[in-house]
Amino acid sequence: MPAEVPYDARGERGQEPSPAVADEEYRGGLRKVARVVLLDPEERILLLHGHEPGDPADDWWFTPGGGLEGEETREQAAVRELAEETGITEVELGPVLWRRMCSFPFAGRRWDQDEWYYLARTTQTVTAAAGLTELERRSVAGARWWTCQELTEAHETVYPTRLAELLHRLLDEGPPATPEVLDTEIV
Numbered sequence: 001m002p003a004e005v006p007y008d009a010r011g012e013r014g015q016e017p018s019p020a021v022a023d024e025e026y027r028g029g030l031r032k033v034a035r036v037v038l039l040d041p042e043e044r045i046l047l048l049h050g051h052e053p054g055d056p057a058d059d060w061w062f063t064p065g066g067g068l069e070g071e072e073t074r075e076q077a078a079v080r081e082l083a084e085e086t087g088i089t090e091v092e093l094g095p096v097l098w099r100r101m102c103s104f105p106f107a108g109r110r111w112d113q114d115e116w117y118y119l120a121r122t123t124q125t126v127t128a129a130a131g132l133t134e135l136e137r138r139s140v141a142g143a144r145w146w147t148c149q150e151l152t153e154a155h156e157t158v159y160p161t162r163l164a165e166l167l168h169r170l171l172d173e174g175p176p177a178t179p180e181v182l183d184t185e186i187v
Contacts, residue, residue: 033115034078035065037097038088040125043171044145047158048085053107053138060157061144063117078118084131086143094119096179097170100160104187107135117160119175161185 038046051059066081068074075093083089098117103110127143129136146154148171151164160166160182 029112031111031113032068032074033065033113034068034074034081035063035115035117036078036082036091036093036120037063037117037167037170038082038086038091038120038122040121040145041123042145042147044147045151045163045167046086046088046127046143046145048143049141050139051141053135056141059141060159061146061154062159063163064143065115065117067113074116075118078116078120082120085129085136085140087126087128087130088122088124090124091120091122094121095175097175098160098166098180098182100182100185102159102185102187104185107139116179119170159185 040046046064047061048064049059049061051057064082064085065078066085068077069080072080074096079091079093082091095118096116097119100115100117101113102115103112105111125145129140129143132140148164148167151158151167154164158164162182166180166182
């Protein structure tokens with residue numbers, strides 16, 4: 001199993017945000033999110049290893065991505081978030097594969113999200129999180145490239161929960177003609 005790549009705890013967007021600013025990043029309501037299903041030349045997918053701030057044992061794996069900022073499009077958010085969370089900037093952004101509504105507790109609040117998952121491909125496989133927010137620095141432990149087989153056999157929690165099945169179908173059949181609407185996930 002490939003080793004997980006730990007993030008540099010100093011990763012930041014220029015100046016470090018104050019805790020008050022970081023706490024205001026999400027104020028409730030439905031959050032519009034762009035996520036990236038990033039594949040390398042070996043058809044591996046990049047996942048981030050997250051955990052509840054203050055409790056690294058409460059952990060899971062998820063695709064890079066995050067909320068839209070200002071007037072940016074979902075495509076712009078997908079590329080920006082990928083660069084901030086992984087340092088990967090050499091990507092070919094493809095179509096929206098899946099859409100999902102989800103709701104989950106995290107960092108002391110409930111997050112309600114409308115997520116769009118974009119296919120992207122890259123030859124750049126070295127990751128370096130240089131733009132993590134204060135909350136991300138407290139809750140993201142690293143990144144790892146996974147084969148479809150490794151995902152299928154994984155005992156770890158992965159979001160979306162059907163990711164191994166979805167990735168297998170994507171690799172076998174290619175992107176869907178229109179985005180597939182995934183089941184709502186409420187944790």
